[in-house]
Amino acid sequence: MEKSRKAAGPVSLATIAAATGVSISTVSRIVNGQTHRASPETVTRIQQAVESLGYKPNQIGRALKQGRSRVVAMLTANLNNPVMAMIATATEAALRDIGHVMTLCDTHDREDLQDEYLQAMRSQSVGGYILVTNIKSPGLADFVARGEPVVFACRPNPYAADPDAPGAFVGIDNEAAGAAAADRLWARGCRSPAVIMPLEGSVVTLEREAGFCRRMTELGIPPDRLARVKAPGLSHLDVGYAAAGTLFAGRPGPDGILGVSDQIAYGVYRFAMEQGIRIPDDCPVISIDGSDLNGWIAPWLDSIHVPYAEFGHHIVGQLQAIWRGETPEAAILPFHD
Amino acid sequence: MEKSRKAAGPVSLATIAAATGVSISTVSRIVNGQTHRASPETVTRIQQAVESLGYKPNQIGRALKQGRSRVVAMLTANLNNPVMAMIATATEAALRDIGHVMTLCDTHDREDLQDEYLQAMRSQSVGGYILVTNIKSPGLADFVARGEPVVFACRPNPYAADPDAPGAFVGIDNEAAGAAAADRLWARGCRSPAVIMPLEGSVVTLEREAGFCRRMTELGIPPDRLARVKAPGLSHLDVGYAAAGTLFAGRPGPDGILGVSDQIAYGVYRFAMEQGIRIPDDCPVISIDGSDLNGWIAPWLDSIHVPYAEFGHHIVGQLQAIWRGETPEAAILPFHD
DNA sequence: CTGAAAGCGCTTACAG
DNA sequence: CTGAAAGCGCTTACAG
Numbered sequence: 149m150e151k152s153r154k155a156a157g158p159v160s161l162a163t164i165a166a167a168t169g170v171s172i173s174t175v176s177r178i179v180n181g182q183t184h185r186a187s188p189e190t191v192t193r194i195q196q197a198v199e200s201l202g203y204k205p206n207q208i209g210r211a212l213k214q215g216r217s218r219v220v221a222m223l224t225a226n227l228n229n230p231v232m233a234m235i236a237t238a239t240e241a242a243l244r245d246i247g248h249v250m251t252l253c254d255t256h257d258r259e260d261l262q263d264e265y266l267q268a269m270r271s272q273s274v275g276g277y278i279l280v281t282n283i284k285s286p287g288l289a290d291f292v293a294r295g296e297p298v299v300f301a302c303r304p305n306p307y308a309a310d311p312d313a314p315g316a317f318v319g320i321d322n323e324a325a326g327a328a329a330a331d332r333l334w335a336r337g338c339r340s341p342a343v344i345m346p347l348e349g350s351v352v353t354l355e356r357e358a359g360f361c362r363r364m365t366e367l368g369i370p371p372d373r374l375a376r377v378k379a380p381g382l383s384h385l386d387v388g389y390a391a392a393g394t395l396f397a398g399r400p401g402p403d404g405i406l407g408v409s410d411q412i413a414y415g416v417y418r419f420a421m422e423q424g425i426r427i428p429d430d431c432p433v434i435s436i437d438g439s440d441l442n443g444w445i446a447p448w449l450d451s452i453h454v455p456y457a458e459f460g461h462h463i464v465g466q467l468q469a470i471w472r473g474e475t476p477e478a479a480i481l482p483f484h485d
Numbered sequence: 486m487e488k489s490r491k492a493a494g495p496v497s498l499a500t501i502a503a504a505t506g507v508s509i510s511t512v513s514r515i516v517n518g519q520t521h522r523a524s525p526e527t528v529t530r531i532q533q534a535v536e537s538l539g540y541k542p543n544q545i546g547r548a549l550k551q552g553r554s555r556v557v558a559m560l561t562a563n564l565n566n567p568v569m570a571m572i573a574t575a576t577e578a579a580l581r582d583i584g585h586v587m588t589l590c591d592t593h594d595r596e597d598l599q600d601e602y603l604q605a606m607r608s609q610s611v612g613g614y615i616l617v618t619n620i621k622s623p624g625l626a627d628f629v630a631r632g633e634p635v636v637f638a639c640r641p642n643p644y645a646a647d648p649d650a651p652g653a654f655v656g657i658d659n660e661a662a663g664a665a666a667a668d669r670l671w672a673r674g675c676r677s678p679a680v681i682m683p684l685e686g687s688v689v690t691l692e693r694e695a696g697f698c699r700r701m702t703e704l705g706i707p708p709d710r711l712a713r714v715k716a717p718g719l720s721h722l723d724v725g726y727a728a729a730g731t732l733f734a735g736r737p738g739p740d741g742i743l744g745v746s747d748q749i750a751y752g753v754y755r756f757a758m759e760q761g762i763r764i765p766d767d768c769p770v771i772s773i774d775g776s777d778l779n780g781w782i783a784p785w786l787d788s789i790h791v792p793y794a795e796f797g798h799h800i801v802g803q804l805q806a807i808w809r810g811e812t813p814e815a816a817i818l819p820f821h822d
Numbered sequence: 823c824t825g826a827a828a829g830c831g832c833t834t835a836c837a838g
Numbered sequence: 839c840t841g842a843a844a845g846c847g848c849t850t851a852c853a854g
Binding site for chain 2: 839840841842843845846847848
């Protein structure tokens, strides 16, 4: 005599309690794995009822009681950027593995939207925050000060008490990546290098450029043969395109270019195509990010690979550490060149 | 005498009630815009308190009472696909505009994950579901049968009662897009066309292929000069690559190829590059999707543009209609060729 | 080993 | 025009 009538109305703890003749408290404990606090018979009886009635805990009830849900908010500067999309994908999967879900908030690099989202997420009692942004905002300052569970990715906490100990963070050593890019270009015979970065760049782009210039200088490139070009634009595609225009307007163009992101390199490529400049023959272009797509449609691009797909685990690991009350150290992942 | 002491502990309705000397009920009504049900003085007094104390409604409390939250779940087949990422971005923005937030669930085209997520989202009492997937699963069948608020995007409801009236849906006429692709290839002189699609394709890819073949036949291409190639793989990149291998292994290669998605075209490109086949000179390649990226790094690709960026509004509009108790009609958006 | 009770923050008939 | 009260589903000290 199978009792497998499915969901006639929502099944709550009370439903199970009524069906098994025990109290709600007991059901709650067992459902939450506290099986040692009840007799074995009760445990199996309840587990059977849970199974046959298809009980699933209502997360809202739980969240209200505990003041925190199993939702984690990810705030990203700009989802159109494939890098952000990759991090989001990886993080979503890692969260799922620990039974959490992710809400995605695109701040479009706007301070007001960032604060609006932080506020909104707090009203949702989310259990944690992942910030792939380093825009400063009053709300963020507040969050950091209050010690909310937040992990920064790519870009460190702009309000870190000690800049050398950024706290929960997942990223790479951008300065070293920039230097590696310099070595690579040098090895290809480049002696009049150029580096392109956004006018309103984040620390990430600044560090990559700094590493590149530092290394090029060490290699003996004089400052006047090292072009550093910035261009405005939210989209790095536009940045690369505009900067390439500036670069090639000068008499002797560069013999090698670093775009500090893949997207910048794409922008350079478009300009070069339009002008009949052949890449890499006339001028090699390299970048930092190493999107998988490059191998498919941008074979001309030599890009230092950042393991974004790995970010997910590390981010979630740090979040869990915070939940346990620990203070995680920054995870600086190796890039591959 | 400004009273702007900020948040010493969470500010709830009770806090406001205590501070203003009215009941929680009254505060709740006013906060929810029922200002006509209270005296003007009370209204302003409470609004001031809300402002100065920085009260933000706790959405968890609200959701528990109402049985539904202001969160909308988007289930997507595969976030690595830029098309999905675009739809997610657009939808997130549209939801924000109406004060909702979005959780993102990547089902990886797996039936079990889809059901797991549907279940999880229900435990979260989400207010709506957006499905960019048409994998069949028992859980989905259940959802549709129960009349849950779900909007399908790109791929129609696989459990629609009447296939010609798919209900809440946002997409394009894929058959027509396939036909348009045929016209375009024909105009470029293609007389030995090929079409590439995934082995385990969705209705979307099937319809695009069907439209293409129908139109090519109308144009007088005999069946034996119309190559239809399928290749396995979750990633369309792999599909395109493998299928191109098959196509060019045959003696006379095609003189024009339709990849039913941008990614398939990218895969073809890689194979062609490796084999020294020049695109488009030796063989034009076109596709359907029209990612913005094409203009930057895939100038060789002629792609029919699907207005994914517009999907967001339409999806949210349909969701709102459902919430109002209406039965929205499918929105078939125009593609641009 | 088990249960009654309080309470998380909100909304909403209902009564006045 | 306003308030007391019930209740959404859960957890968790506390008492037995």
